[in-house]
Amino acid sequence: xxxxxxxxxxxxxxxxxxxxxxGATVPLGKxxxxxxxxxxxxxxxxxSMSVTGNMTATGNISGNLSGDGSNLTVPSNPTIGKIMxxxxxxxxxxxxx
Numbered sequence: 706x707x708x709x710x711x712x713x714x715x716x717x718x719x720x721x722x723x724x725x726x727x728g729a730t731v732p733l734g735k736x737x738x739x740x741x742x743x744x745x746x747x748x749x750x751x752x753s754m755s756v757t758g759n760m761t762a763t764g765n766i767s768g769n770l771s772g773d774g775s776n777l778t779v780p781s782n783p784t785i786g787k788i789m790x791x792x793x794x795x796x797x798x799x800x801x802x
Contacts, residue, residue, distance in 0.1 A: 716723050731737045759776075783791075792798075 714723050
Protein backbone atom coordinates (compact mmCIF):
# COMPACT_ATOMS: atom_id res chain seq x y z
CA UNK A 706 0.00 0.00 0.00
CA UNK A 707 1.26 3.47 -0.85
CA UNK A 708 1.45 6.32 1.63
CA UNK A 709 0.51 9.82 0.55
CA UNK A 710 1.59 12.62 2.88
CA UNK A 711 -0.01 15.97 2.00
CA UNK A 712 -1.50 18.96 3.77
CA UNK A 713 -4.15 19.84 1.16
CA UNK A 714 -5.96 17.97 -1.59
CA UNK A 715 -7.76 19.87 -4.35
CA UNK A 716 -9.43 18.80 -7.57
CA UNK A 717 -7.52 19.14 -10.85
CA UNK A 718 -8.88 22.60 -11.67
CA UNK A 719 -9.00 23.76 -8.04
CA UNK A 720 -12.66 24.77 -8.30
CA UNK A 721 -14.67 21.93 -6.78
CA UNK A 722 -14.71 18.96 -4.45
CA UNK A 723 -12.43 15.96 -4.63
CA UNK A 724 -14.24 12.72 -5.49
CA UNK A 725 -13.38 9.63 -3.48
CA UNK A 726 -14.64 7.14 -6.05
CA UNK A 727 -13.88 4.09 -3.92
CA GLY A 728 -14.87 5.62 -0.56
CA ALA A 729 -12.74 6.49 2.43
CA THR A 730 -12.01 4.90 5.77
CA VAL A 731 -11.16 6.75 8.96
CA PRO A 732 -9.13 4.48 11.28
CA LEU A 733 -10.37 3.63 14.75
CA GLY A 734 -9.44 6.31 17.24
CA LYS A 735 -9.15 9.01 14.57
CA UNK A 736 -11.71 11.70 13.75
CA UNK A 737 -13.07 13.33 10.65
CA UNK A 738 -13.63 17.04 11.22
CA UNK A 739 -15.86 18.78 8.69
CA UNK A 740 -15.91 22.56 8.45
CA UNK A 741 -18.98 23.92 6.68
CA UNK A 742 -22.00 22.06 5.35
CA UNK A 743 -22.08 18.30 4.88
CA UNK A 744 -24.55 16.41 2.75
CA UNK A 745 -25.02 12.63 2.94
CA UNK A 746 -27.05 10.78 0.34
CA UNK A 747 -27.80 7.20 1.26
CA UNK A 748 -27.13 5.66 4.66
CA UNK A 749 -24.91 7.17 7.33
CA UNK A 750 -23.76 4.68 9.96
CA UNK A 751 -21.77 5.86 12.93
CA UNK A 752 -20.69 4.31 16.19
CA SER A 753 -21.10 7.75 17.69
CA MET A 754 -21.65 11.20 16.26
CA SER A 755 -21.47 14.61 17.82
CA VAL A 756 -23.23 17.56 16.21
CA THR A 757 -22.70 21.14 17.30
CA GLY A 758 -25.27 23.47 15.83
CA ASN A 759 -28.24 22.38 13.73
CA MET A 760 -28.91 18.99 12.17
CA THR A 761 -31.70 18.36 9.70
CA ALA A 762 -32.82 14.83 8.88
CA THR A 763 -35.43 13.60 6.45
CA GLY A 764 -36.44 10.02 7.10
CA ASN A 765 -35.73 7.86 10.11
CA ILE A 766 -33.20 8.31 12.87
CA SER A 767 -32.59 5.36 15.14
CA GLY A 768 -30.29 4.41 17.96
CA ASN A 769 -29.65 5.97 21.33
CA LEU A 770 -30.43 9.65 21.03
CA SER A 771 -29.62 12.18 23.72
CA GLY A 772 -30.04 15.89 24.32
CA ASP A 773 -32.75 18.08 25.74
CA GLY A 774 -34.87 18.12 22.57
CA SER A 775 -35.76 21.77 23.10
CA ASN A 776 -35.56 22.60 19.39
CA LEU A 777 -37.22 19.51 17.93
CA THR A 778 -40.00 20.07 15.45
CA VAL A 779 -42.51 17.41 14.45
CA PRO A 780 -45.12 17.28 11.69
CA SER A 781 -48.42 18.94 12.49
CA ASN A 782 -51.29 16.91 13.91
CA PRO A 783 -53.65 15.43 11.34
CA THR A 784 -56.96 17.16 10.80
CA ILE A 785 -60.21 15.49 11.82
CA GLY A 786 -60.98 15.04 8.12
CA LYS A 787 -57.80 13.01 7.60
CA ILE A 788 -58.54 10.91 10.65
CA MET A 789 -62.07 10.16 9.42
CA UNK A 790 -60.76 9.31 5.93
CA UNK A 791 -58.19 6.89 7.35
CA UNK A 792 -60.85 5.25 9.52
CA UNK A 793 -63.09 4.75 6.48
CA UNK A 794 -60.24 3.41 4.35
CA UNK A 795 -59.32 0.91 7.07
CA UNK A 796 -62.96 -0.04 7.59
CA UNK A 797 -63.09 1.06 11.23
CA UNK A 798 -66.47 2.15 12.51
CA UNK A 799 -66.53 3.30 16.13
CA UNK A 800 -70.27 2.69 16.32
CA UNK A 801 -69.81 -1.03 15.56
CA UNK A 802 -66.63 -1.51 17.62
